[in-house]
Amino acid sequence: LCDIVTGHQNAASILDKMEKTNLFLISLDDQHIWFRYHHLFSEMLQTQINSENSLKVHQKAAKWFESQNLFEDAIHHYLLGSETENAVRLISKIAIDLFKQGELKTLLNHLNSLPDEYVNSDQELIIYKSLCLVLAGKSSEAKTFISQSFSPSSSILQTNPNGRLLSLQAWFGMMNGDPETEKLAEQALNRLDDEDLFFRAITLISLGTSQVWNGKISNSNQSFREANKLGKQIAHPFIALGALANLAFNLWELGEMREAKAVCQKALDEYVDHRGKPLPILAIIYAPLSSLYYESGEFEKAGYYAQMGINIYKRLFSNVMMGGDNEIVLARLAFLKGDIESALLQLSEMEAKARQEGHPMVVYKMLVAKA
DSSP states (O other): OHHHHHTOSOHHHHHHHHHHTTOSEEEOSTTSOOEEEOHHHHHHHHTTSOHHHHHHHHHHHHHHHHHTTOHHHHHHHHHHTTOHHHHHHHHHHHHHHHHHTTOHHHHHHHHHTSOHHHHHTOHHHHHHHHHHHHHTTOHHHHHHHHHHHTSTTOGGGGSSTTHHHHHHHHHHHHHHTOTTHHHHHHHHHHHSOTTOHHHHHHHHHHHHHHHHHTTOHHHHHHHHHHHHHHHHHTTOHHHHHHHHHHHHHHHHHTTOHHHHHHHHHHHHHHSBOTTSOBOGGGHHHHHHHHHHHHHTTOHHHHHHHHHHHHHHHHHHSOTTTTTTHHHHHHHHHHHHTTOHHHHHHHHHHHHHHHHHHTOHHHHHHHHHHHO
């Protein structure tokens, strides 16, 4: 990287010499491959480079990072190098993977780093930003962005003008407890192309949730199973696991504890990395799993999965967005131990956060649990 940026071929020997003589250089790994300067020395050096050379340095660095598949760093340097088109190209390239992995905050930060005109003229980026805002719990911001992006002049309306808009409206309605959600979701499914699998999948989750509200649990189970199938078909674990989590809660409501646990366990076995370690996206399934373990009296496991879920939610997206079920389990466990103050505090904090982020359904759940 140093050779590419400087145009020389002796960076390795210079770095070695600087490290041995302790010249403001700090090693970042055991292999002594990555280094950084002391931050004050770095700032001083950056004041000595003019804007034209600075752009060239960032552009060279960006191309090198991209060649090494270090896309996050490449995006950062493309933006600093005033090569926004290349940043957009890379964000578009990695957006699907970030979304699948539940890295919504990372993706949203990338999208927010772009000038508005670049996002608003790109159909896929509009979709991703809409979904990230909704899923990250930024309800008012999401509502404003969606209404602006889906105006009649928007490019996204050139394909399936009504289906995708209705799909997002149904998802938003699901979050807000809108009684019209089931109707919106059914209209969206009727207007979406059969090949528009991603939007069909999220619409089915909205439909399944609204069917539960209306007492149609068997219909809801069917919607969630179909959404899970589509999520797997498009290799989208966020969607597949979201549908499974809802299905598990439905089975729990029906008293089908064994099947509900089996659904969760199958997901735990399936969504692991090459070393067999659970993928962070599994946090979605920890909510029903912790509730199921609590119900069966396995309190240690219930607390473990509830806390794990909360920790991962906070890192990846909004824990409010995930419904507050983990917080309810932790509150119940505290209540069982006689720590009523901690139990009510857990619920009150989630209630306050849900009010702040505009999630009335989560507020309602916290009030029920407190009562």
